[in-house]
Amino acid sequence: MIVLESLTKTFENRTVVDNLSLTIETGEFFGLLGPNGAGKTTTIRMLMTLAKPTSGRIIIDGRDMTRDSMAMKSMIGLVPQHINLDGDLTARENLEMHGRLFGLSAEARKERMEELLAFVEMADRADEPVRRLSGGMKRRILIARALMHRPSILLLDEPTIGLDPISRRRMWDLVRKLNTGGQTIVLTTHYLEEADALCNRVGLLNRGKLVELGTPAELKARIGAFVVEVDDGGKRHSHFFPTREAATGYIGEIQDKVDSVSLRQTNLEDVFIHLTAGERLGTD
């Protein structure tokens, strides 16, 4: 379990993570979402011990990590936004280096490496220099590397950026399988359909503050689980309704008066845009 307790980070009088309190349960797949500049990366950097909180605490599995950065490093596995594998080394050599860094014995490294290369379906390409592999393959190796030291939490920072739809879905299957096996996962992403597809619960950060927290279904229900999109005179408007009946009732009233009208279920992107329009979310 991760507990963020009044976590705050200030840069030169500017508070970018503001009194953030949040509990992420063991085994959860949690999505940390928010517009550009909301403070997601800064929060992740604090979890990675790359930035020191100005105040507040990070408690993982009952241990205060703010005072014990070595322990925190070993409990977290990071899949970074930018591919930072050594391109001249093979996948095996990249994983081997990571295992050494975390003090795994030669035997433990070998066993874990083979297990993970099989898991990410890269065993047959594991002895080629990484630079020759596709973006999707490199990202799968990043996952294997992050898991080498058996971290209790896996942080995925925009893990599918730049991937084609097939590779993206393959990554989704992989991380879902990990989570089903009990791995706690924290994801940040700008692809809201990704958070919708993967996360049990999401938190929406805005200007360093947590403004929404719940399951994707709860967040959608807060604005209305069904949306009627109306096109009229080149303009598109969205209207939200709690039930399909209410939405179809509205369609009955307006369909003869507008160019076109459609009904669908609300998605997380609608929630995000709705909150932005209501100025509950501010973008850079």
Ligand SMILES: Nc1ncnc2c1ncn2[C@@H]1O[C@H](COP(=O)(O)OP(=O)(O)OP(=O)(O)O)[C@@H](O)[C@H]1O
């Ligand atoms: N080292 C730093 N010094 C000063 N300001 C910083 C520093 N790092 C981040 N910031 C500021 O903190 C704010 C939050 O940035 P952060 O990168 O955490 O947001 P984010 O939610 O990850 O955004 P994005 O979605 O664009 O990656 C931004 O306004 C950024 O300019």
